[in-house]
Amino acid sequence: MNRPPFEYADLFAGIGGFHAMLDHAGGQCVYVSEIDREARETYSRNWIDPLPERARPVVNTDITLDTPDDLPVGVPKHQVLAAGFPCQPFSKSGYQRGMDEARGTLFWNIARILEERTPSVVLLENVRNIAGPRHRHEWETIIRTLREIGYRVSDTPTVFSPHFLPPHLGGTPQVRDRVFILGTYIGPERVAAELAAGEETAPTVRRAPVEDWQATDWQSEWVLDEDAAIDDLGRYxxxxxxxxxxxxxxxxxxxxxxxxxxxxxxxxxxxxxxxxxxxxxxxxxxxxxxxxxxxxxxxxxxxxxxxxxxxxxxxxxxxxxxxxxxxxxxxxxxxxxxxxxxxxxxxxxxxxxxxxxxxxxxxxxxxxxxxxxxxxxxLTPHEAARLQGLPRSFTFGPQRDSASYKQVGNGVAVGAAWHVFRTHVERDAADLPKALVKAVLGADLNPAGDALSTKAFEYLDEGEERPQAS
Structure with missing residues (x-):
């Protein structure tokens, strides 16, 4: 079995948006944690069950079980940690800082893993409000904690949405602004030195269209299945x-x-x-x-x-x-x-x-x-999954539609996550493992594969003419 170019841990994994994009780059998942049983079953059905036994990751049901206070973390070594973590309030006590202040929140569990395993890259995703004025204290605590552990991160949030990306870069027709926090491990001393020297780390990407893509050129029909192919169409x-x-x-x-x-x-x-x-x-x-x-x-x-x-x-x-x-x-x-x-x-x-x-x-x-x-x-649950950039082969199996819609609504947009992750790896390539950099930058620019219909890509064959609705 060939050694993968990098290994990754997928925390608060949902139904596998991060898994889709990191697998796209050739990574191997070594650890998954998801507390919701039905979401975990959907994840396993699509990403774990098809794998040979020896390639399957450790599956955990509760991240707190593998991040005890006084024992080593139960997460294997990895080079990339991805987490769409819940936002919980932090104490506003002036007597606590960093890791101590994060204690008692689920972000502390992420920080524990980062502190002990020091993966080369951390990729966190959350709702836009986490960087808003009502959560300024939480935001500052997260950034300060990551820096104390040794990660180079930006004070300014990276906010991005998949509708800013053209189809060939993994965009999908959904306005979904999310905050991404990306960090490269360079050690606490170097982080402190860069901060002391006034070296500011800019946001990874701007919240703006990429390659002059016009968001109004999207056609929502491009994520739809043919009606004839939908079982029990009358339900929708x-x-x-x-x-x-x-x-x-x-x-x-x-x-x-x-x-x-x-x-x-x-x-x-x-x-x-x-x-x-x-x-x-x-x-x-x-x-x-x-x-x-x-x-x-x-x-x-x-x-x-x-x-x-x-x-x-x-x-x-x-x-x-x-x-x-x-x-x-x-x-x-x-x-x-x-x-x-x-x-x-x-x-x-x-x-x-x-x-x-x-x-x-x-x-x-x-x-x-x-x-x-x-x-x-x-829209059916399957179409909603495609709207998040998941492939047509993605399936929810026999579960309730209400559970499927909930899981997709909590999910990560694959194209947006890939765009910010790839941009970060390219920018920080000198400080990252060569195998990781080569794998990410060598992967196809579009991680969403066949999520969109072929009509979405016709402009590439027509002298960059904008696509038209069918």
Whole structure:
């Protein structure tokens, strides 16, 4: 058996987004930790079960079991540590610092492994808010702790989303801003010396399109499977009630276009607030929060400007008044899209939200599955996995759809993670093992493989013409 160019540990592993990209570079996973049983089963089904017995990693169910206070860590040696770790609050005591302050949080368990195993590269991923003003203390503690252990890291967070990448670099049509923390082990003394010399480490990548890719060129259809290939397709189609909601609102979209030459405005439309503006009670309005007052005023002005169209529409759809309250609200973010049925929709507690069918909103761990209007159905779990850059061969097996959607919503976007990791390795190549550098920089630029349909890549064969929707 040939020795792999590098070995890696996959912590808080989910369903294997980091595994997909590190395997893509030829790495071998030696350790996996994931506490959620169903996610662990999905991980094993796709990444471990197909391997010969001798190549399978150690699988752990709880990282705290392998990172005791007073014993060696139970994680094998490795060169890359990847973790999409949960963010927990740190103590704000002024008497504690670094590793001591991180104690009692799951970040401390990562730090324990880094301190004892000192892998060459650490790659951490978290939600964007971890670097926001409400979590400044946590952010500073994480960076300080990594530096005390001996990792060169940037004060400034690396924030990136897969929709900034063109298809041939592993991009997918999902706006999913995540914070990536990347560090290279150079030892505590050298870290201190570089900091003392004022050597600032810049973020690994900028939050910006790569190779001038235009995010609006995405077509969400590129992650869809053919309807004929989907088992039990009816499970994902909109119900008669949901179809009625969309049809009634779409009729208003069409009437507005015919009457004014414009689609609906971009502020939240609350049909229950469509009253003449002069009927709004100033005293009642002053008592409201400013955001709600502005929405009510805008809706009243919208009604005054379009009274004839709205009244006729209401008269023709008496069933509208019996729609659930949240379905009598619409957030139109689809600009000049001709029809509500041509958009990506979400049925949210705050209303129906519609946007152009370019890139999709971030997948989330709760069930607000995107609806692809042209096919009048929701994305399947398999399509959601492709949206994260996982291959078409990826399977959830027989598990519940709700568990699959949750797992994908908690997952890592393979293309975005690969882009920041590869860029980091290229930048810090002089301080990293040669075999690791050669493997990463020698791998195909696209780690997402066949996650997208072939239509997404047609621009490469057409003199860099931008792709068109099919």
């Amino acid at each position: 189609r909109l119900s008669a009630e949901e179809t009625a909601w969309v049809n009634v609102w779409d009729d208003l979209v069409q009437r507005m276009w015919s009457s004014t030459g414009r689609r609906l405005p971009g502020f939240p439309l609350w049909s229950d607030a469509w009253v003449p503006e002069h009927t709004l009670d100033p005293l009642e309005m002053d008592a409201l929060p400013a955001w709600k007052r502005q929405i009510l005023i805008k809706n009243a002005a919208f009604y005054d400007s379009n009274k004839r169209v709205i009244d006729a529409w209401r008269k023709d759809h008496p069933e509208f008044k019996d729609f659930p309250t949240s379905r009598r609200k619409l957030e139109w973010q689809a600009q000049d899209t001709p029809s509500l049925w041509d958009t990506i929709m979400h049925f949210r507690p705050s209303g129906i939200r519609a946007k152009a069918a370019t890139y999709l909103p971030a997948l989330v761990a709760i069930t607000q599955t995107s609806i692809y209007g042209p096919r009048r159905r929701r």
